Amino acid sequence: MTTTEIPVLNGRRALVTGASRGIGRALVVALAATGADVLAVARGEDGLQETAALATGPGRVSVLAADLRDPDSIDEVVARAVAELGGLDILVNNAATHLNGRIEDLPLEDYQQIVDLGLRSAWLLCKAASPLLGEGASVINVGSVCSLVAMHGETAYVATKHALLGVTRALALEWARRGVRVNALAPGWVETEMNQAVLQDADAMTWVRRNTPMGRWASTEEMAGPVVFLASDASSYMTGQVLVVDGGWTAR
Numbered sequence: 001m002t003t004t005e006i007p008v009l010n011g012r013r014a015l016v017t018g019a020s021r022g023i024g025r026a027l028v029v030a031l032a033a034t035g036a037d038v039l040a041v042a043r044g045e046d047g048l049q050e051t052a053a054l055a056t057g058p059g060r061v062s063v064l065a066a067d068l069r070d071p072d073s074i075d076e077v078v079a080r081a082v083a084e085l086g087g088l089d090i091l092v093n094n095a096a097t098h099l100n101g102r103i104e105d106l107p108l109e110d111y112q113q114i115v116d117l118g119l120r121s122a123w124l125l126c127k128a129a130s131p132l133l134g135e136g137a138s139v140i141n142v143g144s145v146c147s148l149v150a151m152h153g154e155t156a157y158v159a160t161k162h163a164l165l166g167v168t169r170a171l172a173l174e175w176a177r178r179g180v181r182v183n184a185l186a187p188g189w190v191e192t193e194m195n196q197a198v199l200q201d202a203d204a205m206t207w208v209r210r211n212t213p214m215g216r217w218a219s220t221e222e223m224a225g226p227v228v229f230l231a232s233d234a235s236s237y238m239t240g241q242v243l244v245v246d247g248g249w250t251a252r
């Protein structure tokens with residue numbers, strides 16, 4: 001049994017966005033493995049079904065296809081969480097888009113999509129989920145090392161991830177007295193579709209390895225233990241914080 005298979009989340013009810021692949025998929029699998037019932041949300045129905053098939057429990061996984069750039073989708077997502085799970089104890093705002101580019105090249109429409117998904121949908125989900133979150137509930141916003149430091153050619157993404165950390169800290173203050181914790185995860189370079197362009201570029205791959213103190217990329221599974229920790233009572237006195245899981249990237 002690995003640390004992410006200890007049933008520390010038995011009976012908890014979790015909503016994970018961006019769950020049709022990548023980090024979100026690994027989080028759903030780990031949350032279910034540690035006992036949580038999970039509603040997995042993304043646009044791609046096929047990917048969501050694959051995620052559900054990979055999650056072997058003991059927690060149950062149900063899925064909902066929704067485009068979180070649409071503010072009208074948010075109430076439906078939260079209503080489905082109530083219908084499928086009977087409430088909500090863990091909210092993981094993980095969805096984000098791979099769109100990026102230097103400021104001279106990034107169209108306003110792409111900027112808007114990056115912000116609408118990566119920041120607004122997380123803020124709206126926190127707002128809509130608020131009445132459901134009771135004492136002991138945990139919100140985890142998936143930020144990035146870009147919540148803390150900049151990355152070349154990523155103005156909109158970096159701004160969104162910095163702002164998401166701002167929401168995390170501000171909401172942690174607002175909800176601390178009611179026993180609802182709000183923290184952020186800051187992954188470094190993780191092998192997912194989001195980094196497809198880098199993964200296909202030998203020079204860029206070398207640059208990432210050379211500049212990552214641990215000398216390698218993270219697997220999606222390496223994000224799971226930290227998120228289970230933030231979701232569970234193991235982190236019960238921790239709120240408004242960012243857990244950096246970056247192979248040493250920001251320690252340089």
Ligand SMILES: NC(=O)c1ccc[n+]([C@@H]2O[C@H](COP(=O)([O-])OP(=O)(O)OC[C@H]3O[C@@H](n4cnc5c(N)ncnc54)[C@H](OP(=O)(O)O)[C@@H]3O)[C@@H](O)[C@H]2O)c1
Nearest residue numbers: 018019020021022023042043044067068096144190192194
């Ligand atoms: N990979 C990294 O190196 C890295 C590093 C730091 C932080 N992060 C953060 O980690 C999180 C997950 O990233 P990832 O690498 O796993 O990315 P990914 O593989 O591209 O997955 C993104 C997820 O978001 C979903 N999504 C995209 N647009 C959506 C929309 N409009 N509505 C609902 N869901 C949508 C995607 O599913 P559909 O396309 O099916 O909707 C997918 O499930 C993101 O917040 C990212 O910024 C990643």
